[in-house]
Amino acid sequence: MSGASGEKNERVEGRVSQGVLDAMSDPVCVVDGEGAVLYANTALAKLCGGILEEFPGKPAGIVLGVLPAGVAESLFEALREKKRVRVNVTWDGKGNEPLILDGEAFFFPLSGQETLPAAAWTARVLPGKVPEAEIAAIAASRRKARELLAVVRHDILNQLTILIGFLQYSEDFVEDPQLREFLGKEEAAGQAIQAQIEFTRDFQEILTEDPRWIAVPPAVRSAVIMSDAGNYDIETGMRPIEVFASPLITHVFAILIKNAIDHATGLTRITFSESVEGSDLVIACEDDGPGIPESERKTLFDRGHGRNRGYSLWLSREILAISGATLEEKGREGCGARFEIRIPEGMWRCQSP
Secondary structure, eight states, rough: OOOOHHHHHHHHHHHHHHHHHHHHHOEEEEEETTEEEEEHHHHHHHOOOOGGGTTTTTTTHHHHTSSOOHHHHHHHHHHTSSOOEEEEEEEEOOSSSSSEEEEEEEEEOSSSSSSSEEEEEEEEHHHHEOOOOHHHHHHHHHHHHHHHHHHHHHHHHOOOOOOOOHHHHGGGGOHHHHHHHHHHHHHHHHHHHHHHHHHHHHHHHHOOOOOOEEEHHHHHHHHHHTTTTSSSSOOOOOSSSSEEETTHHHHHHHHHHHHHHHTTTOOOEEEEEEEEEEEEEEEEEEEESSSOOOGGGGGSSTTTTTSOOTTTTHHHHHHHHTTTTTEEEOOOOOOOOOEEEEEESSEEEEEEO
């Protein structure tokens, strides 16, 4: 893609994003690391009053000053603690009927020439006061729904395991090559369905687990146990590094280990290491297998790639992206695979030994 074409696409994407945010009926406010407003949509201007074009650059405390103090405080807490902050406040609506602002502030790294800290607040604006009993009932209903989904998912997976087992068993009694091929395709389809159902569980966890500071060496050791990799030499010597990420980063490490075991023919060793490049932390996972074939590199991070779809590199990228981290493969065919997790500045720290 040419530079001019890339710049045009970026401008179009920017206009689309702003158009979508401006069209939202829910108020949105984005602030930089100093608490100054970077963006506000039309719904926020209607809620707070004032001239929308004058909001950028003003302190959030002033722009949001007409709202309950908890709104601005949630933004500052999200910036300071780098986490999601739920905030549910009742507001008199500038003397009109009371309103409930059922909102959330959340931290996110703002990408560009350099990664900068930012936070956003948005809320549903509801009329009146919702009784506490109703709020509790809604929470209980959602909890029950999650439990029921888990039960149904478990039952479906059990039946799929039985189905796949009988298909594998049937192959021993079939000599016709074409029928054996059909059985193999049926088994592969069952495994694909199995993996897709498992993804629903993974994404449910992603949506309910807030980022936090995670000690990397213990997380890698836990991933080794999760991956059942006792027959392989796995080196995990690293400094006491911590990263601000989803707790599912342990699952990411397990995915990398499991993919090496499943795909690297002749594998004997997997090595985890860390280094600092500029202001970023790079966590590398390398193996001594044959490396990734060139023919697979373009689709390596596509959803469902690989022989074992339940350990998807695509899912790993999604988990890491929650806190602004990236995942790339930097190895060479014939020299082993090398996956690099890049953690941006402000999202990692090294504890003293």
